[in-house]
Amino acid sequence: MRNKFDEQLERLNVELIKMGALCSEAISKAVKALLDRDTEMIEKAKEADEEIDRKEREIEGMCMRLLLQQQPVARDLRVISSALKMISDMERIGDQASDIAEIAKYIISENTNSETHIKDMAKEAIQMVTDSIDSFVHKDLTMAQKVIDYDDIVDRYFDRIKTELIALIAKDNTKGEYYIDLLMIAKYLERIGDHATNIAEWVKYSIAGEH
Amino acid sequence: MSKKIFKGIFLVSFLTLVACLALIMGVLYQYFGDELQTELRNEASFVAQGVEASGEDYFADMPASKARVTWIDASGDVLFDSVADETTMENHSDRQEFIDAKELGVGEATRYSGTLAEKTVYYAMRLSDGTVIRVSTTQSTVWSLLVSMLQPIMIVLAVSIVLSGILASKMAKHIVKPINAIDLDQPDLDHAYEEISPLLLKITRQNQTIQHQMDELSRQRHEFSVITENMNEGLVVIDNMTDVLSYNSAAQRLLGGKITEDAKSVFALNRSETFRRAVDKALSGQHAEELLKTGSMVCRVIANPVRTDGTVTGAVLIVFDVTQAEENEAIRREFTSNVSHELKTPLTSIFGISEMLKNGIVKPEDVKKFGKDINDETGRLITLVNDIIRLSQLDENKFADEKQPVDLYETAKSVIKQLQNYAGDNKVSLELFGEHCKVNGIPTVLDEMVYNLCDNAIKYNKENGSVRISVEETDDAIVLTVKDTGIGIPKEDLNRVFERFYRVDKSHSKKIGGTGLGLSIVKHAAACHDASLQIDSRVDEGTTISVAFPKLK
Numbered sequence: 208m209r210n211k212f213d214e215q216l217e218r219l220n221v222e223l224i225k226m227g228a229l230c231s232e233a234i235s236k237a238v239k240a241l242l243d244r245d246t247e248m249i250e251k252a253k254e255a256d257e258e259i260d261r262k263e264r265e266i267e268g269m270c271m272r273l274l275l276q277q278q279p280v281a282r283d284l285r286v287i288s289s290a291l292k293m294i295s296d297m298e299r300i301g302d303q304a305s306d307i308a309e310i311a312k313y314i315i316s317e318n319t320n321s322e323t324h325i326k327d328m329a330k331e332a333i334q335m336v337t338d339s340i341d342s343f344v345h346k347d348l349t350m351a352q353k354v355i356d357y358d359d360i361v362d363r364y365f366d367r368i369k370t371e372l373i374a375l376i377a378k379d380n381t382k383g384e385y386y387i388d389l390l391m392i393a394k395y396l397e398r399i400g401d402h403a404t405n406i407a408e409w410v411k412y413s414i415a416g417e418h
Numbered sequence: 419m420s421k422k423i424f425k426g427i428f429l430v431s432f433l434t435l436v437a438c439l440a441l442i443m444g445v446l447y448q449y450f451g452d453e454l455q456t457e458l459r460n461e462a463s464f465v466a467q468g469v470e471a472s473g474e475d476y477f478a479d480m481p482a483s484k485a486r487v488t489w490i491d492a493s494g495d496v497l498f499d500s501v502a503d504e505t506t507m508e509n510h511s512d513r514q515e516f517i518d519a520k521e522l523g524v525g526e527a528t529r530y531s532g533t534l535a536e537k538t539v540y541y542a543m544r545l546s547d548g549t550v551i552r553v554s555t556t557q558s559t560v561w562s563l564l565v566s567m568l569q570p571i572m573i574v575l576a577v578s579i580v581l582s583g584i585l586a587s588k589m590a591k592h593i594v595k596p597i598n599a600i601d602l603d604q605p606d607l608d609h610a611y612e613e614i615s616p617l618l619l620k621i622t623r624q625n626q627t628i629q630h631q632m633d634e635l636s637r638q639r640h641e642f643s644v645i646t647e648n649m650n651e652g653l654v655v656i657d658n659m660t661d662v663l664s665y666n667s668a669a670q671r672l673l674g675g676k677i678t679e680d681a682k683s684v685f686a687l688n689r690s691e692t693f694r695r696a697v698d699k700a701l702s703g704q705h706a707e708e709l710l711k712t713g714s715m716v717c718r719v720i721a722n723p724v725r726t727d728g729t730v731t732g733a734v735l736i737v738f739d740v741t742q743a744e745e746n747e748a749i750r751r752e753f754t755s756n757v758s759h760e761l762k763t764p765l766t767s768i769f770g771i772s773e774m775l776k777n778g779i780v781k782p783e784d785v786k787k788f789g790k791d792i793n794d795e796t797g798r799l800i801t802l803v804n805d806i807i808r809l810s811q812l813d814e815n816k817f818a819d820e821k822q823p824v825d826l827y828e829t830a831k832s833v834i835k836q837l838q839n840y841a842g843d844n845k846v847s848l849e850l851f852g853e854h855c856k857v858n859g860i861p862t863v864l865d866e867m868v869y870n871l872c873d874n875a876i877k878y879n880k881e882n883g884s885v886r887i888s889v890e891e892t893d894d895a896i897v898l899t900v901k902d903t904g905i906g907i908p909k910e911d912l913n914r915v916f917e918r919f920y921r922v923d924k925s926h927s928k929k930i931g932g933t934g935l936g937l938s939i940v941k942h943a944a945a946c947h948d949a950s951l952q953i954d955s956r957v958d959e960g961t962t963i964s965v966a967f968p969k970l971k
Contacts, residue, residue: 217659221683228689344689346680 212277216286219269223290226262227340227406229255230297233304234336234399238329241311241392252308259301263294282416289413293343296402296409300336303395303402310388323371325393328364332396335361335403343410351414354407361400368393420594428586435578439571447560451539454557455526458541461485462553466543469551474498485555490516492548510552515542519550535562652717652737656684658701658730672737674712684735688712696721700733709740716744749918756919760802760933764795798933805935808866809918812942823856823970824864826898827889833868834887837876846879848872852889855896857967859947867943868898870936871963875902877932878961895966906957915953916941940965 233255240248270291273279279287335357342350372386372393411417465487468476477498480487489498494511496504510516518525519542527540537559542552558566600610603625605618643666646653652669656662661682670676675687684697692708699706700721710717718740724732771788774780780788827850834848841848857864868887875885883903890897907915907922914920919934944951944965955961 214659217661221660221685224683224685224689225694228685228691228694232691340689344681344683344686345676345678 212273212279212283215269215273215277216283219266219273219287219290222262222266222269223293224340224344226259226266226294226297227336227343229259229262230300230304231333231336231340233259233301234307234333237304237307237311238333240308241314242326242329246312249308249312253305256301256305259298263298266290266294282413285416286413289409293406293409296405300399300402303399307392307395310392314385314388322375323368323389323393324364325368325389325396328361328368328393328396331357331361331364332399332403335400336406339403339406339410342407346410346414348411348414351407351410355404355411358400358404361397365393365397419597420590423593424586424590426586427589428582431582431585432579435582436575439574439578443560447563451557454539454555455541458485458539458553458555461487462541462543462551465553466545466551469549470545485553488552488554490542490550490552492520492550497549513540513542513552515540515552516550518542519544519552520548530559531556535559650739652735654684654687654735654737655724655732656697656701656735657732660684660697660701662687663732669735669737672712672715672717672739673710693719696735697733700735701730703730709744710737714741715739716741753918756934757806760919761799764798764802768792768795802933802935805933805939808939809935809942812863812939812946815946820860821858822861824859824861825854825856826864826868826896826967827852827854829861829864830868830872830887830889830898833865833872836869837872840873841876841885844876844879845881845883846876847884848876848887849884850887850889852887853891855889855891856970857896857947858970859967863943863946867940867965868900870940871898871900871965874932874936875900875904875961878902879904883960891969892966894969896969897964897966899962899964901960901962903960906959906961907953907955908957912953912955916951 233252236248236255237252239245240252270287273287274284277283335354338350338357339354341347342354369390372390376383376386461483465476465480468480469489474497477487477489477500480500483500487498487500488496488510490510491497494509494513494516496507496510498504499507513527515525515527518527523544525540525542527542528537529540530537535558536556538554538556540552540554542550544550564571596609596611597614600606600614600618602621605622610618646664646666647668649666649668652672653664653666654662654669654673655664662677662684665677665687670687673688673693675689677686685694688710690710690712692710696706696708696710696719700723703723703725705723706719706721708719708721710719716739718738720736720738722734723730724734771792775785775788830850830852834850837848872885872887879885879902885903886899886901888897888899888901890899911920911922915922916937918938920938921932921934940963941951947967949965949967952964952966953961954963
């Protein structure tokens with residue numbers, strides 16, 4: 208019986224890794240669509256989001272079955288409950304990646320790279336997601352903490368881009384809509400950073416039991 | 419085992435104790451019964467003598483006795499009784515002991531009381547006058563005795579239980595102790611029970627076999643790990659839960675991640691989309707092959723399922739570094755597409771002109787001009803094909819063994835002679851400096867190299883410009899330098915001008931001509947001679963290319 212339980216926990220772990228990997232891919236693709244003006248990537252980002260949604264339901268089902276059938280306690284319970292929380296954060300990352308791709312579709316003709324720091328911000332957000340998944344894969348507390356601390360940097364990027372966009376709108380108000388779209392994207396990236404932080408916090412909780 | 423022994427001993431000793439108790443009690447009871455009977459007999463004969471001697475008076479001063487004495491006359495009526503009133507007593511003629519005594523002289527009988535708690539033993543004796551003296555006494559039966567002795571018996575039983583328990587436990591421990599003391603890894607055959615020595619002998623032999631097999635196994639594992647560690651290809655063996663069972667350092671290097679105690683899944687090594695696809699496909703029982711990009715590297719991942727009894731129990735992944743191969747492949751693809759493009763352009767114009775000529779829509783006075791066009795384009799094609807042939811020859815290093823000392827100065831001189839007219843047409847002056855230096859080389863290749871360098875220097879020069887060619891011997895090399903005063907090459911293109919078909923002017927303009935292979939041939943020719951190339955250029959000022967050949971030994 209225990210053996211079966213361990214096996215199910217292991218499977219849960221692997222599925223979570225896969226879902227995390229999907230998340231970093233979804234956001235990478237969305238950002239690629241935006242920055243490299245790659246229309247093909249828009250569809251791919253959306254497909255990844257759908258896959259993430261499917262994975263979320265699958266993992267949710269796994270967790271529920273584990274909770275009901277095995278009635279885990281202590282560390283096992285922590286692992287499963289944090290998995291439940293983590294997948295909802297991952298799912299949100301997928302949604303936001305898909306939203307970015309959606310906006311990218313309309314502003315793909317514009318040159319996004321040069322005027323603001325959105326490229327740097329996207330790079331940091333992707334790194335945060337990748338690192339949070341890494342901290343989960345390796346059950347690495349220090350890395351999880353690094354991700355949590357890193358959130359400030361992404362937040363600062365958001366403020367900076369906001370200021371930049373205000374200046375740009377003041378200079379050329381004909382492109383107002385485009386700049387507002389960019390602001391939305393920056394906000395999504397900032398949210399993605401927050402979700403990555405949440406994931407890192409759940410990793411910490413599942414390892415050390417602190418939250 | 420000690421439990422079983424304990425149970426056995428305990429049961430046996432307890433039963434023995436209980437049986438002893440019962441036996442002793444039975445024997446004692448019998449003994450006391452017999453004693454009683456003898457006593458009764460003695461008493462009866464004593465009373466009989468007394469009555470014979472002194473008649474009824476004997477009873478008057480009869481000594482006190484435990485026994486009840488009854489005197490019965492021949493008809494069975496009681497004449498005297500030491501306990502009850504003889505007048506109230508019934509006739510005794512039907513009593514067994516009386517009947518026996520009358521007939522045989524003596525009679526005995528035992529009768530139980532209503533409750534069976536007591537039994538009365540009678541002894542009767544006929545006197546000479548026909549009367550009968552009967553002596554009787556009561557005795558407790560076994561059952562009443564047992565009931566009355568219940569408490570001491572219980573105590574004895576309890577003591578015997580405790581005693582046998584203690585004894586049994588001690589015995590059991592004592593018996594098992596030497597068995598427990600056996601060291602199974604190295605059993606001491608001399609000090610063990612004789613009965614289990616065959617077992618120990620067998621264990622010893624099996625221990626040796628196991629040890630031998632373990633040694634063999636660890637030797638094989640070591641061998642295996644030495645082999646896999648020295649492989650350039652990554653090797654990963656996983657189970658069906660994606661946990662890594664075995665991997666080598668190359669796998670870790672190529673896939674980028676690391677396996678730790680907490681992260682045993684193969685996805686800790688790499689979790690990219692393509693890698694996951696390969697792993698999932700292999701674990702679903704299919705062969706999978708994927709190209710994986712990790713950072714600057716390109717790896718080919720081959721995943722094969724491992725089957726045990728028809729079900730997939732894991733997978734073996736092999737990872738090759740194909741970065742170089744992929745790069746070469748990309749260059750080759752680019753080359754092919756360039757070649758086809760370069761070949762197509764002149765052919766298209768030849769085709770177009772020839773079609774016009776065929777349909778007769780060309781005015782006779784223009785035929786000559788079109789003929790010249792065809793001629794020019796064909797010339798271009800021939801140059802191009804020659805260049806490609808030359809390049810492929812250089813690629814395959816076909817000239818490797820034809821090297822001979824060549825005077826570079828003479829080569830440059832002959833090239834200048836060939837190009838003099840061309841330079842004149844372009845209003846460019848050619849100058850040669852330096853000394854006669856010999857290098858070990860292939861004359862045709864060297865000629866081609868110098869020709870291409872000078873050709874470029876003229877081609878990309880300005881009106882009234884100059885080309886300076888020098889051949890010098892320095893401390894460690896023989897250097898050929900071609901310096902022009904031409905249009906120069908922009909900095910960002912400097913690294914790429916030696917690539918095949920790379921043109922700074924992307925329009926592939928026909929005005930200048932050239933195939934885009936010239937510098938590529940120079941590069942290959944230099945490589946063929948172990949020479950190093952150096953290029954220095956400024957836009958609008960000119961370009962200097964120098965080739966440093968190793969000195970002749």
